[in-house]
Amino acid sequence: MTLSDAARSVWAKSPDDEGGWLPLWQHMEDSAAVAGALFDDWLAPNVVRLFAEPFGGERDVARRVLTFLAGVHDLGKATPAFAVQHISLAQRMREHGLYMPANKAALPDRWLAHHSVAGHHLLVRWLAGRGWPKNTARTWGVVLGGHHGTTPDSDSVKAARPDEVPELYGSDTWREVQDELASFVAMRTGIESELDALADIRLSAQFQVLATGLVIVSDWIASNQDLLPYHRGSLPPVRADETRVRRALRRLRLPEPWRPRPLPDVSTLFSQRFRLPAGAEPRPVQRAVHELACQLPEPGLLVVEAPMGEGKTEAALAAAEVFAARWNLGGVLVALPTQATTDAMFARVLAWLDAMGADDQQVSGAITLGHGKARFNRLFQGLFQSGRPAQIGCDEADGPRHSVAAHAWLTGRKKALLANFAVVTIDQLLFAGLTSRHLMLRHLALAGKVVVIDEIHAYDAYMNSYLTKVLTWLGAYKVPVVALSATLPPEQRSALVDAYQRGRGGTAGQPDAGTAYPALTSTTGTSSESRAVRPSGRSTSVAVTALTDDLDQLVSVLRDALADGGAALVVRNTVRRVLAAADRLEREFPGEVTVAHSRFIVADRLRKDTELLDGFGAPGRASRRPWRHIVVASQVVEQSLDVDFDLLVTDLAPVDLVLQRMGRLHRHQRDRPRRVSTARVYLTGADFGAAPPELEPAAARHVYGAYPLLRSAVVLAERFGRTIELPGDIADLVRRAYGADEIGPPEWREAMAAARATWLERTEKRERKAGTFQIAPPSRPGKAIIGWLSASIGETDDEAQGQGQVRDGAPSLEALLLVRDEDGRWRTPGWLPDGAGNLPVPREEPPPDDLAETMAACVLRLPLTFSNPDAEDELWQATPPAWEQSPLIYRQPVLVVDRGGYGRINDRSLRYTPERGLEVFDSAG
Template sequence: MEDSAAVAGLLWDRWLPANVRALISGALPGGERDGRRLAVWLAGVHDVGKATPAFACQVDQLADVMRAQGLEMRTRRQFGPDRRLAPHGLAGQVLLAQWLEKRHGWAGRQSAQFAVVVGGHHGVMPDHGQLKGLDDRPHLLRTPGASRALWRRVQEELLDACADEFGVRDRLAEWRAVKLPQPVQVLLSALVIVADWIASNPDLFPYFPQAAHRSGAERVAAAWEGLRLPGPWRAEEPPADVGELLGTRFDLPPGAVVRPVQEAAVRLARRMSAPGLMVIEAPMGEGKTEAALAVAEVFAARSGAGGVFFALPTMATGNAMFPRLLDWLKQLPAADGTRLSALLAHSKAALNDDYADLMRKGAQRIAAVEVDEEERPWRPADEKRIASAELVAHAWLRGRKKAMLSSFVAGTVDQLLFAGLKSRHLALRHLAVAGKVVVIDEAHAYDTYMSAYLDRVLSWLGAYRVPVVVLSATLPAGRRRQLAEAYAGAESAVGVEEFEAVAQADAYPLLTAVPPGGTPVVECPPASARGTTVHLERLDDDFGVLTDRLAAELEGGGCVLVVRNTVNRVLETARVLRERFGDDAVTVAHSRFIDLDRAANDADLLARFGPPGKSQERPRGPHVVVASQVAEQSLDVDFDLLVSDLCPVDLLLQRMGRLHRHQRGEGQAERPRRLRTARCLVTGDDWTGQVPVPVRGSVAVYGAYGLLRSAAVLLEHLEGPRRPVRLPQDISLLVQRAYADGGAAPAGWAEALDAAWRRHEEHRKDQAERAGAFRLDAVGRPGRAVIGWVAAGVGDADDMRVGRAQVRDSRESLEVVVVQRRPDGSLATVDWIAPDKAGLELSQDRPPAPRAARVAAACGLRLPTQFSYAEVMDRAIAELEELYVPAWQVKDSHWLAGQLILALDADCQTRLAGFQLRYSPSDGLEVTRV
């Protein structure tokens, strides 16, 4: 009890971000002192439920000692299955509530909001059924008969001692009137869990310490020194000049001009009454990422947030963001000796080289150490210097449950959405986000299912007063309003009119700010001088038409991007174009490459088609990149001509953002003469009828309604005088028209649009209902205990295949590790990757060498949708499990343990579940039915 309480005190003083301490303290009459006392006391009493016969009976020789002192109890066998109805967390909650009610006059509702913190310290708050079950079996808490009074005396003696030791006895009368907000109950629960885990670590708190002479304070100091847990970021108010701020943080080249959106966002962040939600809508390439981090620095300095979580749509975008986050961190001012923890948050993070380097830096043996204060260099607490903080991936802050507690995190949005999923140890996820500024990128990329989770998470973030920055280039106005209302919460005093004004704002770029409890503010900064006029044209969906057109366009050279909506169309198109232009003139990019190849593909695209000055290998002759949606976002690539399948208009605009993205000479003079005017050829549908008919694959991906609405708003740009699309001026106009309810239908389209809309609405309704099955409830009223908070949940949540399926409405997909089988039957890493990684032996008799195993694990591949249907998936898993290597399942082979292994032959082929699989470094995985 002393260890847990002492650790909680240290966590409060040295680790918990200031905004979390302020939220807890703000609910109590004594402010910060009360907040610390409450946290320490609850950590101290959290295991009082072990002082019960149901728990104490577990070890016979210890139980006999207690019986000798008059504490009678049944044996474990005599209790039978009933004993499982009194886990010590639940028992502790009941004992603490009874003590508060009978000894201090609290009402049941008053005691429940404090006692539930004890009940939930193993990750799940008990529900009312569990409390009723234990109430019906009092013998589990105290043995009936003469021993009953003694059991009660022992329990009350422990609770009395804790009340005195931790300084709360004289506060209980005043706390009785407190209504603890539910967010505060959750944060206290999480803090107790962390304190319990640290205090229960025998390396830090040995059961039989060698230094038995140590006092309790010395024991705790030795443990804390051995843990070396990095403290929170303590952000300073950044320079007032926005140009200076961005220049020092992002190493801008000389003469770089701050974009109006960036300057306006930082200034608005400073003017807000308190840090809250900011939505930044601006064109592609306007520096939204830099603006978000600058705003995050302002928000953190003003709110006391202790870190930043940057949430991105995919692992690939998370990987790309992580080094940018680290570079920004290195430019932040830091107190001398500051250590900050950083994390890449997705299931394959350990395979990322930047994160692997941090993990090596953060490697340490966690064990209690001797503390010699005289050897420590003394420095005044307020002395600071401008220096880079030491960045580490701290050894203790690893694993599914603790990793997000790191101060700075870049990762997939799934990690944020998990905060809205009823799951075990959800309180820890809430503590992780409550102490940070949260940045959500590509907010338009989430469907109804994911948005249901995101909105619920935003409502909790608003209740925690967490600053949030949302980024999007193409956000529908209705979605903007939903985000603002979700953050403001159901209890917001702001009227409907204010949120209607948010939805009606039609300027672009656009900033929307929602301070906690305040009125939304909309600001319209001017666009930068950058702009592109894009001429649209229909192109028949015919390979012959496409190749002839590209041959004419590329007569003088040039770089073309062709974006298809399905991987199969990518591969078919690439095959035809290679026949016309040659293998070296066509590059393929899609999601069906092994991880190593996909990362190499992204690097190659940036090297050849990136911005001037950074790309050194731009092709001089004609070149065509055929890509799926991987080219839509987070790649700073620049092409002379765009060909795109019809898709929802916001995504088409994203694709246009890769067209003439950078200035290449005055008037684009460095581009081939025919390609100096930006043009987008729209294909992938049949325009011969009265209503366009998109290709089947596009309908399967996006639905007919979104495609038809896109075609409808693009009509004036595709026929007649064909008015060009002006970027950025037309971005918001097109998006709002496409997503507006009841938008006008072109002549003759009404019936088709109406039928497509009904199917669309049915799908959205189905998504919303299914998302509600395991979604966290809304924030309850203050004083209502979070009893049953995650009842009927999903158990543990993580960023593996099954976990992602809980917060994304997608078919469960199979992920495999790709290796090659040699002619002699042995296994090795694939032979086409970098020479120092290719062909490494993977022994089947013993765990493979760590380096070979890590390389193999980096060759992960997600199988396509053919393998997502139940019958095919079951058959595929059964066939893959035939290659089961027991030597790879041990702890020393964690890279490959539990993985499904797909072994290709020397020709990079195999069969699986009735399909022929062929892999090539140039085209990725191709699947054909046998």
């Protein structure tokens, strides 16, 4: 097909430094060809199936529709509103009959018809001109309207209508060219002859979202001049070049979808994938999960409730392998509560993939680590291959060989999840429910993966509101989801099932999934069922003792219990209490106390996580377990870290979290000192002599709330002087603590009723607040997703500020910690390893990238005390303006301390040391 000179003169990309430019017709051809190649070779087969569903499963029809939409995505550039932006290119268009004003100033309302929403209108008009119903045409046009990352809303669509602002669209020759270009793409993609038959197809919201995501990726690749060079000359001839895009994608080297072939025998599968010792067999829960994964008739939600240490992670990965093979998923996403647990899981997932690769499986693909500090994870950074031509593809990696690699192009918050395998903090998954730019890419990434959510009990009402919204969309995409917990309240389990089933067309109000423990709950279509699993026989009897909230008593207990050696874990609910306990214990046990909490710089957090695992991890890891030691920690040790202690002292917390902490007690088989040979937990952080117990104020007001603490106190106090059997008592304790029945002595009832009223009011308020920026659930087929991202928060952000978007409360302020020496010069902290300490830091110019990378490892999350404008202004006032030119640290204000670690914010004194982290003092002195 040929094009008129007028159509050939329309530009898509303005001239580069050498005078090359990109005609719109060429960008259309490139984008369509890229979309076709991605459809053929890159999309997970499950996503291809989703695309084919509206067309009766006809894959070829779906391909033609998507390549057409990708080809016409920039149709809105064939308008005066866009073309007038470049003087010389606009003049060339005028010479071929496309009139427009001489400059942008003559079209002051250009912004009303951004080329994305203009493209929406032009495609709707073109399709309506062929006899299409406008409602159907809008479900195609909205893909064009959303290709810059935000779907148009009804107001912007109305304001940009051609009959409202005709001067922005042009007439006569302009309209002929617009129609000519649309027809050109229709012919090139082979859809021209099918358009009449497609007019009655009702596209689902899922199709529109995923199609927009695919068009965005196609546009980005087609816009990369390093891959697809610009043209020279005034009107390059229209010539089909099938090798142009093929060469570009060969250079980009995007990974193919994962195509696993799971081993049929469960014993062999677990032995080879997870390096089980000779003769070891999968545990009953692992066998049951694998069996169910092989039997389920269709993708669904699988909730695994089993004790700590039963191998739920391995069971989930085995299920993911089976699900991916059965239903053609192209990868796996694993979500966890914290950065520390995510880093630990990343190593486990990589080992699983390497074991699969050693079995001659096709595993090669891209992997990503998804959290705000991923660039400091050495294992992940080592997976980036050496040599990055044009920052696109990569050569083979130096160092240890792994089955997967990190891909240079699949990085950043918008593209990273498109990698085959992703190990991420839960925020990355929750962002899929947040009205944010380029959300379609996140959905495109999730729709082709098995999703595993670890520690699913660990999220509050605000985060659960996002989680259930995301589960509804995952259900709509028929994505298999595996949710893991040792301590899941029945009400929360039902909420998860209900949310997923809504996406499958079911309704809320599914029956309680059962009371057995361990248990598997699974969904099929719009129904769910639960089945009991035989316990493994591993059990721990934990003696429970109340302990007054007195540090001298704590010292006395630990002095006696550790007289013959041993490792004790003391868990506090706030950093202030961690440091107070550590102060007192260090005086009694000098050199035998370690502090762990969230207020350490990144480099120190990573070091401490490693030290915990080396000293107190599994027998194969903990090669340097000390004779006697005490770890005083906040909740950072609560989730997913495989650490093992002989004795536990814990603040009162909601019962599921107390049980999680108990899961770090006698976790592995090993010889223990006589006095701690029996597992024992001491419960403190409340005055249990009062009726009801007097709660620690900060935990009751700011951390957990009084009501869940009081209900936890009821069920735990009943065990004082007795034992809790793990896992036998877990289900009953969680069910009673989270149930609706009144519990506790009569004299507690009035206080508990008041606490409950406050709790319900707060929960309702948080859920209402969470809904403000959430996406709508999938709409009925045939309705355009116009306004789907209304009230957008802009870009998502996995740093502390971004986490505030899906976590309740004020976002934490982060600062970059530096040390001022005696001469007033700024330096990196002296204790940093590998020659990174005491480096001078310039203030009059941006630091070099290698120094900036070291400085970025000194980022510190400040307590909420400083989450206020005054503190932020003070820190930014001290930050050199020249640092704004550094891409690695431009977002971080500076906190400068002296050689002793002392500094000030808001006239409050503070101190940072590598042993104790950040301390904030009550007075300004």
